[in-house]
Amino acid sequence: MSVTSGEDRIWTVPNLLSFLRLLGVPVFLWLVLGPQADMWAIALLAVAGFTDWLDGKIARAFNQTSRLGRIIDPAADKLYVFATVIGLLLREVIPWWLVALILGREIFVSCFVPVLRKHGYRALQVHYLGKAAMFNLMYAFPLLFLASHSGWYAEISRIVGWAFALWGVGLYWWAAVLYVVQVRQLVKADKQE
Known part of the structure; x- marks a missing residue:
């Protein structure tokens, strides 16, 4: 019987929060581009921002950091940024140059x-x-x-x-x-x- 080290843990509260943020990305895009349910989309962004802060706090406070968490947390952040800038660009909320600066940095x-x-x-x-x-x-x-x-x-x-x-x-x-x-x-x- 092998014991999983702390770094190899998958089932932690921070990882669950990051995974839920990942699931929220397509929902956000659908809300923005489909029914244009802007207040729901804004609420989802606010929850994503809060859970991003919360998962880090929980991971440090309860020693729940993990290798998986260091992958999916920034991935969720980047996907939210990408989805948001594309959605807001297509809705003409933000200008193309702001999108170019953000995505250009990622490419760089x-x-x-x-x-x-x-x-x-x-x-x-x-x-x-x-x-x-x-x-x-x-x-x-x-x-x-x-x-x-x-x-x-x-x-x-x-x-x-x-x-x-x-x-x-x-x-x-x-x-x-x-x-x-x-x-x-x-x-x-x-x-x-």
Whole structure:
């Protein structure tokens, strides 16, 4: 009888929350592009943002971190960002240049994956700036979505939403530069061995 180490655990509360976030991605896109049930879509985004924060808190507080969690948590984040920017772009809520900046950053960072694999690394540790960027973007999107409506909340949502969006994109790119520095340091260290 083998005992599973903590890193190999699958059935943890944080992993369940991340998995539920993954399931919410197609539901979000359907709400935005199908029936255009915007308030439900915004509520789903808010729940996704909250559970993203909550799964990390639970994982650290109750020692429920796992290898699977380090894969599905950022995957859920990235899928939500991708689905949200595409949905909001198609609904003409956000401009194409914002989508280009966000997706361009993902393409830029993914160019370093073959270099990491060549040197025996699977992925880099998520940097706190990347987490801060994701936090800002997850707040920006619902606010920008609210800003596309006509109501007393639209103008304040637009101002605050764009503040979060621009700050989030700036941090997203700053984190990308730090990832490049990390990759260079790893490659340099491997060459010296």
